[in-house]
Amino acid sequence: MHNLDFTGEDARWDSLVERLRGRLNVLVSSFMARVAEIPEYAEGRVNLTEMQDTARETFSRLVDGLRDELCHHPGKGDASDTLRQFSSELGAKRARAGVSSEALTSAVRLDFSILWADLLEISDPGDAALLTTRVDRVWRVVDEFATQTHASYAMERVRMAQEESNIRREFISRLFSKSELSAATVSQAGAALATDAEARFSIVAASGDAASKLRTAAAQGGWNQPHQRLFTHEFGGSTYVFWALPRATGQSAPDGGQDYIPAAINGIPCGFVPGFMGLRGLPPAARTAERLALLLQPDDHGPLTAGAAWARLAKQQLQGAGLxxxxxxxxxxxxxxxxxxxxxxxxxxxxxxxxxxxxxxxxxxxxxxxxxxxxxxxxxxxxxxxxxxxxxxxxxxxxx
The missing domain is CATH 1.10.10.2840 (PucR C-terminal helix-turn-helix domain)
Incomplete structure (x- = not known):
């Protein structure tokens, strides 16, 4: 074994770190081989060239973070600062690429094992004691990098969700604000809502306490599937909730028909217009649902359709005419x-x-x-x- 004093250990460590820097190609190749085993990366969610460049930059900054010089001279912390900035940019970039949190974690975890395995390969048998004293440093540098990457990833996902929510609200408002919708508006709204603009939809409307219950139900969701959402709109004291029905040739609604209504809404008194065709039909359906909501009576304990309320509507119309x-x-x-x-x-x-x-x-x-x-x-x-x-x-x- 080497019989080194403290200064000698630092020098030997810096020598190993410098050798790591000269092996960036090896580190990157090892990373690329192993990250290909993660499905989302293997499927090309991240561009191959970009991933290689990112891996090279990651290992270069991690190696800089391992130098003893930074520990003994805190004022020379530029490497740590740039590593934090780089990890923040990486987390946001992976969030925008649609990489899942689980896949990102799996990829980042590779950094420590690859770095440590290469350190073991380039070290001598006599370096065992030195490596034992430095393993915490390697882990700390990689862990700080991983922590900052995930924090940035989470912040970007929140920002993206807020942005997506704002875009959805904007297009939903457009759908409700016009009695006649252009083909362009319908198509753009369908894309913004991530739904088929030509599918069949259903809508409910309510005011007062029932409106509050509708908002809660919409937040809970309808089907337990992310692509089948409940969309909400507030206007003039009324709350509207609408949703796309599954196509007959694909998945079917739980009861197999266009009259399906999510369980969370089923017990709420509201006006209900089932199975109208396409987002183009939303404005008249919303007006009908609102009108039906005005016909609700105290003993109504669920959605009211035109089929069930036609007599009430006729009576109201006749009374309005003085009959x-x-x-x-x-x-x-x-x-x-x-x-x-x-x-x-x-x-x-x-x-x-x-x-x-x-x-x-x-x-x-x-x-x-x-x-x-x-x-x-x-x-x-x-x-x-x-x-x-x-x-x-x-x-x-x-x-x-």
Whole structure:
């Protein structure tokens, strides 16, 4: 073994470090061979030439960081400063390239093992004690480099996510701000939202407490898949959430149909327009969803579609025109005695739901003739025959 004093150890260490600097090509070749085993790098996520240049610069700066001179003369810390700056640039660059955090970690971890393996190769058997005293330094330099690289990577990912979110909000606002959308706007919005602009979409709208619940549900997501997102828009006191439905030829929604609504939204009172075609159809669908939300009643505990709310909408329109079907019906039934009115209304409501005298009798535990007598009595009082569709429709609207 070498019998070196402290100064001699420093000199020997600096000599080994200098030999490392002369072997940059070896270090880079070793790194390139091993990083190719990481799938994202092997797939060409990072340009090969750029990766080689980066590896050479990385090892050059790491080797500079191993010199004893920097430790004994703190004022000469330019190498450490430039290494931190370089690692910050590298982390941001890998984030922009779309390299995952796991792949980046795997690549950076190679630096220590490659450096240490080469140190062992160029050292003499008598350098064992020296290497033992310097292993912490090698690890510290590489670890600082890795830590700064990952910190920069994380900051860049946050910045990119914020930028992406701002771009999405901008294009969503464009979609909602125009009643007629140009082909260019639709295409650009689809690209910004990373979704097929020609797919089928569904939308819900709500205000007040329900709007707050919608925002929470949208943050939770719909399907547990990143490319099937819930998009949110706020305007005029209303919250809108829309999403693309899977194509029939690809994945299918959990219930297999265009009426699918995410579980987190399913229990929220809101206006719901399912399965409209393309982002071009978003403005009219949003207006319909908002209109349906205005028709919600206290006993509604989930999404309301036009199919379920058509009678409410018709009643609202008729009342706006000065026609009150309920007032006429109420006056016609005012002469009922005792519980007759309640029995008649119950029977008629069941019949309007089922369309069957037999089923109505079974549901109300009555004889079939009793149901017929009540329907005849109702017609006698109101002039409304439930067997005539347009008259039955008037009744459905009056009771909406």
């Amino acid at each position: 009150d079907l309920w007032a006429d019906l109420d006056a016609s039934l005012a002469n009922c005695r005792g519980g007759e009115r309640e029995r008649l209304e119950e029977t008629v409501r069941h019949f309007l739901t089922t369309g069957s005298i037999t089923t109505t009798a079974q549901e109300l535990f009555c004889h079939r003739n009793t149901i017929l007598n009540r329907l005849n009595r109702f017609e006698e009082l109101t002039g409304i025959s439930l067997t005539v569709p347009d008259q039955a429709a008037r009744l459905v609207v009056a009771w909406a």
